[in-house]
Amino acid sequence: MEATMLEPRTLAPGDTVAIVSPASWPEDSVPGWIADQVESWGLRAVVAPHALDHRGYLAGTDADRIADLNNVIRDPAVRAVIASTGGCGSFRIAPLVDTDALRADPKLLVGYSDITALHCVWDAAGVPTLHGAIAGAHADHVRRLLMEGARTVVDADTRALSAELTTTGRVEGTLFGGNLEMLARSVGVVDLDLAGRIVLLEINRAAGLGIVDRALTQLRYSGALDGVAGVALGSIDQFADYEDRGWTILDTLRDHLNALGVPVLGGLPLGHIEDLVTLPLGTHAVLDVDHARLMVTAPTATDGV
Template identity: 45%
Template sequence: MDSPRQTVRSPRLHPGDRVRVVSPASPPTRDGVAHGVELLTSWGLRVEVGEHAFDRWGYMAGRDQDRAADLNAAFRDPGVRAVLASRGGKGAYRIVDDLDFDALRRNPKPLVGFSDITHLHLALWAHCGLASLHGPFPDGSRERCGPASATALRHALTTTAPVTLHRDPTEPTASITFGGTAVGVLVGGNLDAIRTETGAGLPALDGTILFLEHQRGTGLGEVDRALTQLARSGALNGLRGVVLGQFLGFERDTGDPTLGGWGILDVLRDRLGRLGVPVLGGVPAGHGPHPPTIPLGTEAALDTAAGTLTIRAAVT
């Protein structure tokens, strides 16, 4: 793997620019993508949909070679100015090694997505130093991606203004705070995806601020295993700070008597408190409704006293 380089930021979007929706992971719905195309078109963008975007092969949007081909076609086309993943799910991890990183070095453009798309964000930063966007999918319904989410995505793609996220005291992870300030490149996303890349495609995290969020479907022990694996592998050595987003599935977790009374907050405090770095919890970002758009691969400043994370734009 190439060493991470100085951050490469893509040109911001303008009306008339072409963007392409592709499906690197699970298949989207046609209605959902149609909603996304309508929204992007209303911003004056010309929207294309990848050839294999609606394919199905098991739980993935077509065979590995076809999903990779759609991504690389978008990367190689100099007229495509941004690439949006139609949804997450499963499968992006299978095509990471097939990406045309040289094409992105020649012609950088942002990739938008989250969840399983974390695998791609990590790879683009590791191999190209490319800033990308942890943001909503075009397949998101209006109920899950409302006007505030759409506005945040538009600003992240079309302006160079920094993005500031604030601690939300109603988020379960808001009580996890280890005080301090930190400055570093923001990387991360879905905890399960980051863990999966350990020993394979996970770039060195020294000098970075790590953003973590977690989807429903796994238990307390899996979160513990994931954080422990990252720590034991040495991946967290040199980390400057941690930002905790949403850990869904544990909203009412006040401690399981069968697990010694521990809940998700106990695991997070125990595992992250050992790192000796500032930790800001309660950022309302992850698999919940109306997600913000978060630049990844650019410099960020964390301030636990103010409860803020401020990130430089991913575009110029």
């Protein structure tokens, strides 16, 4: 599905970026660190009132977390939203996001992992997002995505474990995806239509191979993966020494990905790694498996790949 994209405008110096915690609570220093980074780019940072609340593993009550998120969506001064962390809890508020306000005033969301639930909401509304974080070696690329309408070119690392699943071919389509388990759990909650799209998958070793298998099985049997154009596979190096009754993560993934019969590019520096590359979701992309490269258009301006 080539979704209609409502392009947020490119940020300019002085624009406001909001920092929210829609899932778990971050370490106390994190919102301030993010604010300092954003302000070093010439932007203004505001931290949502409940960003450091604690309620078990959640950053406060569902009512407070969705209030923070909807308030910044509805605030015309706020031009982008950064999730302070992932963890758990985004799905609890996903149905309550003010998508009418988001469509009326599109603004980018930055986050990954559990924030995949909100990427699904943004995508259903036709608004692109940024899958990643502002930390690490590629932080300046986030600035360029927000402020310069930059395109993203990601080269695969042939030494990475997931590179062993790379096939051949070249496909184009809208890029969308995120955390595998969160995508699977979105079935029946958010309209997840991946037909004709390049699917980004990042997998965190939070459980054994059976959880990976269940998630991919759910996505396949629900029809969510019917007609996908290709798969962009992030890091699975966390599973490097893990084996379950003779199978590795490669065996589990190969079983499902081969069944799709589409080009797969592994070895991409995406997911739960120290220096992940942030890239847009919901924009046009080229998955050039033969040259081990993923190219993604800008989320805020027309930019050919």
